[in-house]
Amino acid sequence: MAEVLLSRALLALFPGVPRPVAVEATSVRELIEALDRIAPGIADRLTTAGPSIREHINVFVDGDLAGLDTPVQPGSTVHVIPAVSGGA
Amino acid sequence: MSRAVELLIGTRKGAFILDGEPSRRSWSIRGPFCEGFSIHDVSYDRSDGAILAGGGSPWFGPAVWRSDDLGSTWTHSSAGLTYGDAGPSLTKVWNLTAAAGTVYAGVEPAGLFRSEDGGRTWTHVEGLRAHPSRPEWQAGNGGLICHTIIADPADAAHLWVGISSVGVFETRDGGATWSTRNQGVRADFYPGPAPEFGQCVHKLALAAGGSSTLYQQNHCGVYRSDDAGSTWTEITPGLPSDFGFPIGVHPRDPGTAWVMPLNGADKGRFAPDAKPAVWRTRDRGASWTRLDRGLPPRDGYISVLREAMAVDDLEPAGVYVGTSTGQLYGSADEGETWTVVAENLPPIASVDVAIVER
Numbered sequence: 001m002a003e004v005l006l007s008r009a010l011l012a013l014f015p016g017v018p019r020p021v022a023v024e025a026t027s028v029r030e031l032i033e034a035l036d037r038i039a040p041g042i043a044d045r046l047t048t049a050g051p052s053i054r055e056h057i058n059v060f061v062d063g064d065l066a067g068l069d070t071p072v073q074p075g076s077t078v079h080v081i082p083a084v085s086g087g088a
Numbered sequence: 089m090s091r092a093v094e095l096l097i098g099t100r101k102g103a104f105i106l107d108g109e110p111s112r113r114s115w116s117i118r119g120p121f122c123e124g125f126s127i128h129d130v131s132y133d134r135s136d137g138a139i140l141a142g143g144g145s146p147w148f149g150p151a152v153w154r155s156d157d158l159g160s161t162w163t164h165s166s167a168g169l170t171y172g173d174a175g176p177s178l179t180k181v182w183n184l185t186a187a188a189g190t191v192y193a194g195v196e197p198a199g200l201f202r203s204e205d206g207g208r209t210w211t212h213v214e215g216l217r218a219h220p221s222r223p224e225w226q227a228g229n230g231g232l233i234c235h236t237i238i239a240d241p242a243d244a245a246h247l248w249v250g251i252s253s254v255g256v257f258e259t260r261d262g263g264a265t266w267s268t269r270n271q272g273v274r275a276d277f278y279p280g281p282a283p284e285f286g287q288c289v290h291k292l293a294l295a296a297g298g299s300s301t302l303y304q305q306n307h308c309g310v311y312r313s314d315d316a317g318s319t320w321t322e323i324t325p326g327l328p329s330d331f332g333f334p335i336g337v338h339p340r341d342p343g344t345a346w347v348m349p350l351n352g353a354d355k356g357r358f359a360p361d362a363k364p365a366v367w368r369t370r371d372r373g374a375s376w377t378r379l380d381r382g383l384p385p386r387d388g389y390i391s392v393l394r395e396a397m398a399v400d401d402l403e404p405a406g407v408y409v410g411t412s413t414g415q416l417y418g419s420a421d422e423g424e425t426w427t428v429v430a431e432n433l434p435p436i437a438s439v440d441v442a443i444v445e446r
Contacts, residue, residue: 045148049175082147
């Protein structure tokens with residue numbers, strides 16, 4: 001199992017999802033599919049046409065910026081964080 | 089239970105609801121809802137009492153929010169709001185229109201979606217983007233957006249849509265095939281005679297009591313059609329400018345409409361001479377009356393965007409305009425006098441009004 005830490009903004013959109021949440025996955029793609037089974041609709045918030053991870057969403061696997069095909073190991077820690085953005 | 093007036097406000101920073109009474113004298117503000125999302129339209133579905141909000145987030149993409157309890161709790165979905173993995177990526181929902189149990193969504197890049205379950209899941213109405221003109225559609229300053237959807241109350245298969253910098257389309261077969269409806273509408277930004285499409289419609293409205301009279305505020309003038317959009321007659325004369333965004337129609341009188349002209353497409357796009365006014369016609373556009381009592385008499389560098397005018401169906405009709413700088417003005421007497429409803433909201437993209445039982 002990998003341990004996923006969703007950002008506060010994502011937890012606000014999907015209340016009830018624990019932090020961290022444990023999922024079974026061998027890639028980021030599978031991890032997002034697994035998250036979507038726990039929180040229906042979250043895949044639409046994280047990915048777009050391509051499919052690809054949304055431009056302003058960053059997924060880090062064990063601290064490294066990841067793509068959909070990045071492997072996820074048992075025991076990995078995965079952060080899902082919106083990119084920083086300025087302005088008002 | 090008593091009758092209440094709900095103003096549904098979409099802003100760059102979520103949605104707000106203003107609760108009022110039929111007197112429309114005082115209001116209380118609730119919100120923000122749909123936080124983190126720029127909300128381009130908030131609509132009331134009379135068929136089931138739901139409030140629907142559409143917009144997008146730069147991080148999380150497009151979404152339709154739904155509340156079944158007049159705004160106390162919300163859910164969100166974009167299931168099916170996609171052009172597929174081949175793209176293009178859908179970025180925002182610009183318009184939500186409920187009609188006869190179906191909800192339509194107009195989106196960016198321009199296209200139309202349909203929901204038969206109140207906005208929880210969506211199906212692409214492929215016929216619009218299959219129109220032969222589509223490879224030539226170009227984005228305007230606000231993007232390539234399908235911002236207006238009108239459903240004929242007498243015929244569920246009959247719709248009109250408006251797409252910025254592309255024009256008006258009409259379908260009579262439920263969206264399978266579409267025809268351009270821009271004849272008679274200027275496109276001053278093109279050389280030569282007006283093209284079949286490419287006109288920059290800013291807002292469309294269907295007049296009360298039928299399926300044939302439409303009004304249009306365009307980038308290049310204000311127009312009326314008496315034949316369901318097949319031909320348009322310009323009704324700009326009498327207005328201070330041919331440029332503006334919204335147009336509202338009377339709930340009972342097909343000859344009455346309201347616009348809010350701005351000083352010009354190539355100027356600052358704020359109130360002419362910084363003296364805001366709503367203008368009303370009572371005679372199908374033959375003449376216009378300036379209505380400014382209660383609006384800022386000077387130094388009013390405000391603008392009102394395409395979705396940010398609403399008309400209620402009380403007697404007399406109430407008219408509401410929201411500005412891109414966060415002021416909301418209301419009139420309970422068809423525009424004769426105005427009061428400040430709210431003055432410190434985020435930039436307002438949309439205003440809608442619902443009469444409900446609470």
